[in-house]
Amino acid sequence: MSILVYVEQFEGKAAPVSWEVLGKARELANQMGGKLAAAVLGSGVEAVAKEAISFGADTVYLVDDPSLAAFRVDPYAATVEALIKAHSPKVVLFPATARGRDLSAVVACDLNAGLAADCSDLTLVNGELAAVRPVFSGNLLTTIRFVGSPAMASVRPRSFPAPAADPARTGEVVRSAAVAPAGGYREEVKGFEKTAAGEVSLTDAKIIVSGGRGVAKDPALGFKLIKELADTLGGAMGASRAAVDAGYIPYKHQVGQTGKTVRPDLYIACGISGAIQHLAGMGSSKIIVAINKDPEAPIFSVANYGIVGDLFEVVPALTAEFKKRLG
Amino acid sequence: MNFVVCVKQTPDTAELPKISAAEAVSGDIKATLVLNPWDEFAVEEALLLQDRFGGDVTVMTVGPQRATEALKDAIARGVQKAVLLDDPAFAGSDAWGTAAILAAAIRKNGPVDVVLTGKMSVDGNSGLVAPGLARKLGATLLTQVVKIVDISGGRITVERQLEEGRETVTATLPAVVSVSKEINEPRYPSFMGIRKAAKAVIPTWKLSDLGLSPSEVGAAAAKAQWTDVRKPPARASQVVMIKEATVEATAAKLADLLMAEKVI
Numbered sequence: 140m141s142i143l144v145y146v147e148q149f150e151g152k153a154a155p156v157s158w159e160v161l162g163k164a165r166e167l168a169n170q171m172g173g174k175l176a177a178a179v180l181g182s183g184v185e186a187v188a189k190e191a192i193s194f195g196a197d198t199v200y201l202v203d204d205p206s207l208a209a210f211r212v213d214p215y216a217a218t219v220e221a222l223i224k225a226h227s228p229k230v231v232l233f234p235a236t237a238r239g240r241d242l243s244a245v246v247a248c249d250l251n252a253g254l255a256a257d258c259s260d261l262t263l264v265n266g267e268l269a270a271v272r273p274v275f276s277g278n279l280l281t282t283i284r285f286v287g288s289p290a291m292a293s294v295r296p297r298s299f300p301a302p303a304a305d306p307a308r309t310g311e312v313v314r315s316a317a318v319a320p321a322g323g324y325r326e327e328v329k330g331f332e333k334t335a336a337g338e339v340s341l342t343d344a345k346i347i348v349s350g351g352r353g354v355a356k357d358p359a360l361g362f363k364l365i366k367e368l369a370d371t372l373g374g375a376m377g378a379s380r381a382a383v384d385a386g387y388i389p390y391k392h393q394v395g396q397t398g399k400t401v402r403p404d405l406y407i408a409c410g411i412s413g414a415i416q417h418l419a420g421m422g423s424s425k426i427i428v429a430i431n432k433d434p435e436a437p438i439f440s441v442a443n444y445g446i447v448g449d450l451f452e453v454v455p456a457l458t459a460e461f462k463k464r465l466g
Numbered sequence: 467m468n469f470v471v472c473v474k475q476t477p478d479t480a481e482l483p484k485i486s487a488a489e490a491v492s493g494d495i496k497a498t499l500v501l502n503p504w505d506e507f508a509v510e511e512a513l514l515l516q517d518r519f520g521g522d523v524t525v526m527t528v529g530p531q532r533a534t535e536a537l538k539d540a541i542a543r544g545v546q547k548a549v550l551l552d553d554p555a556f557a558g559s560d561a562w563g564t565a566a567i568l569a570a571a572i573r574k575n576g577p578v579d580v581v582l583t584g585k586m587s588v589d590g591n592s593g594l595v596a597p598g599l600a601r602k603l604g605a606t607l608l609t610q611v612v613k614i615v616d617i618s619g620g621r622i623t624v625e626r627q628l629e630e631g632r633e634t635v636t637a638t639l640p641a642v643v644s645v646s647k648e649i650n651e652p653r654y655p656s657f658m659g660i661r662k663a664a665k666a667v668i669p670t671w672k673l674s675d676l677g678l679s680p681s682e683v684g685a686a687a688a689k690a691q692w693t694d695v696r697k698p699p700a701r702a703s704q705v706v707m708i709k710e711a712t713v714e715a716t717a718a719k720l721a722d723l724l725m726a727e728k729v730i
């Protein structure tokens with residue numbers, strides 16, 4: 140086997156980035172002329188293993204065990220390490236979600252393997268993995284070269300297009316046993332308070348509409364208008380730190396260096412000046428639209444399209460326009 | 467109870483765009499250097515835990531002599547003890563090397579209950595030191611921590627913010643905890659603290675003090691090497707400003723353009 144991809148699932152549902160990584164890994168495996176395997180861990184997750192085949196895996200190692208019902212890094216790491224030792228992949232890839240990042244780091248450290256965290260691109264150089272990652276908060280890029288094997292990387296959501304599922308694809312599901320962690324089960328999940336259903340996650344969003352301090356004259360109305368536009372476009376709502384610090388909107392919406400890093404197809408910044416720390420979180424969006432009263436606002440220097448105007452007028456006009464078009 | 471905070475000295479975020487690839491590679495950064503912003507939360511949390519549970523707080527960094535300024539920043543906020551970890555052999559360590567150095571130093575420092583780190587460094591951006599440290603210390607790993615609920619009976623209970631929601635988890639001590647921004651509001655260095663920091667004598671521990679082998683640390687041990695450090699490609703396009711006679715017409719024009727771009 141050449142490449143092993145860890146597929147992250149929560150309550151039996153795969154994180155979309157898992158398939159993005161698997162899709163890219165398929166391409167790399169083809170270039171290497173090797174096989175692609177996926178690892179699916181959890182309890183009652185057989186359906187996810189089948190899905191992994193439809194998204195490109197040749198083999199899926201399915202570890203379905205009650206001890207893996209809730210993610211805990213120790214037992215997950217012990218199990219993934221055992222799979223790596225048994226099958227010796229050259230490359231092991233993880234989605235760079237909170238759990239995927241922990242798991243990849245623990246596994247790589249235990250195996251004394253090189254790990255490139257939070258990569259934005261993967262390539263092969265002379266048949267070896269070379270992983271591109273933003274550093275210095277997105278102001279520089281570096282290509283990580285690995286010493287020894289396996290080469291490991293965690294990959295940012297939306298770095299690669301989601302592959303199309305091919306239900307006709309065939310592959311092998313191999314059941315493997317869960318491995319108890321050497322140090323025992325040191326961690327116990329006591330509770331989980333889920334985010335409201337139906338909320339689009341910022342890191343997976345294709346479209347994000349964000350608001351900043353520009354909503355100050357009526358923050359509640361401002362973010363209501365921004366949410367209406369986001370909802371109309373099927374997107375997520377973001378914010379600048381100034382808006383979060385002023386208490387207009389909770390921190391989980393913050394985009395930027397001390398918030399989330401996002402990479403949507405479309406980012407609409409409303410009343411956001413474009414401070415460097417904000418750009419660190421959204422600068423690699425495909426298309427950026429800026430709506431700002433001030434024609435000199437720095438956000439216009441990274442935007443593809445700009446509207447100089449009052450967001451309280453422009454945003455509802457956009458919502459009305461898209462409602463018309465999208466029906 | 468004993469707490470250790472691991473901090474890094476990093477460039478001021480406002481000056482990050484000015485840093486060249488050559489500076490990043492050599493480590494000879496001309497920008498203003500500060501306490502990594504994420505580590506302010508770790509320092510604050512250590513001080514809050516000391517208020518709640520008593521005990522000692524030690525701050526440590528792996529870095530050159532100039533990194534004592536980051537330790538002094540922590541002292542100015544109220545931390546009592548600091549150690550600089552510096553040796554020519556440490557240069558070029560990757561996350562696992564840095565974690566090995568910190569783990570050895572933490573062991574030398576004495577028994578520890580909780581090690582605190584920031585979520586990530588604004589230069590390395592990897593968030594790997596905390597997991598590495600947990601493994602090298604044989605401690606439990608708790609990342610994305612937004613609240614430390616309790617520490618008692620050899621266990622720590624925390625809340626973690628994950629993509630799907632907020633998890634409450636208990637784990638055995640010792641634990642390595644990497645904290646998120648929501649956990650607290652960092653205090654500023656106090657006037658008295660700054661005076662204390664100015665006078666503080668900070669010990670430097672070297673490779674030989676830590677009983678590490680040179681093969682465990684430094685560039686030669688690094689499994690992940692930075693190559694081809696470069697500026698990302700500039701955003702291709704010049705901004706197109708849209709201004710029609712009415713706001714409705716402007717909205718319609720933008721909608722046309724975005725639909726032509728196929729992003730909607």
Ligand SMILES: Cc1cc2nc3c(=O)[nH]c(=O)nc-3n(C[C@H](O)[C@H](O)[C@H](O)COP(=O)(O)OP(=O)(O)OC[C@H]3O[C@@H](n4cnc5c(N)ncnc54)[C@H](O)[C@@H]3O)c2cc1C
Nearest residue numbers: 351352353379380381395396397398410411412417432450
């Ligand atoms: C260590 C550190 C980390 C940071 N991390 C982050 C981060 O993660 N994310 C982040 O966003 N920031 C971050 N910042 C803060 C950042 O430097 C800026 O202060 C912040 O991004 C500014 O937010 P803003 O653009 O909403 O506010 P402002 O800079 O005040 O801009 C408001 C904009 O709204 C415009 N405006 C006003 N009224 C209207 C109106 N009616 N219609 C249209 N436009 C209007 C104004 O012209 C102005 O351009 C960080 C700073 C530091 C030091």
Ligand SMILES: Nc1ncnc2c1ncn2[C@@H]1O[C@H](COP(=O)(O)O)[C@@H](O)[C@H]1O
Nearest residue numbers: 472528583584586587590592593594595
């Ligand atoms: N050189 C270092 N010395 C001490 N602590 C560090 C060092 N580098 C990173 N850390 C800690 O690890 C956290 C994550 O950093 P990083 O893994 O580089 O993203 C930081 O917020 C610090 O708390």
